[in-house]
Amino acid sequence: MFKEMRRHKQLLNAEETAAVLERGTSGVLALSGEDGYPYAVPLSYVFDGEKLYFHSAKAGHKLEALRRCPKASFCVIDQDQIVPEEYTTYFRSVIAFGTIRELEDEVEKRAAIEKLARKYTPNDTPEGMDAAIRRDWAPLCMLEMTIDHMTGKEAIELVKAKEAK
Template identity: 40%
Template structure:
């Protein structure tokens, strides 16, 4: 996807774009079904380098889509403030494009799920590791290799 951002004055810096990814609790991951129907689902994630990790069940519609077409898009929104008097909304958003795969390497899988737990439950490291160890073989970790990412903000 090579389309440029239309409202360039709303573009965020790379630093602010990464800040949104680091702080956001979830994003909406869009995949493509075998019949070319889009499918989008909210998911927890963590950004590590140029990779985004997710976790999910061992089966489901999203996994079937990924197996058929690994092109995905992730949209994340934070800092939402409705401004009804201005008929507008203040927000920051990130849209990331890339390819996604199921992590097969056990070491990378553990790294990805631990990074998610560290992000979402930093005050419970011991309990997080216990949960990871008990559920490790009952989940997939997905790896999204980011090929393009844009950040956009509408401010007061």
């Protein structure tokens, strides 16, 4: 179902791929939009080692698209160093394919927003995090992406640099 990457030598292993998702602070969620147009939206996220979580408003283009078709892809760029003299970039990125669902259960929703909060405000106190979550709870929608397939890729120059070590 998912195509193999042509440039196998540039493929990141599972640990490197997960590390990119853990380091990243934003990515682009791609959905099937209205009238056959793709809809891609930049988002903050958290990866818990298995699934991706996003926060959202309870209405809007993103949720409408997900309700029509819950299949999605999510791309994170870890590095994109422009090297003008070589007419290239030294890049590293990950793309995940999966299915997204809206978390309806209050316990699941709370666990997901806590993961997101810990990622982006790691130094906050438990009381501060709880107050922020309670303040924004009513309009909050949490989304969970179950990953069906994921690949990471890096520039051949980065592969060669690792091999030289």
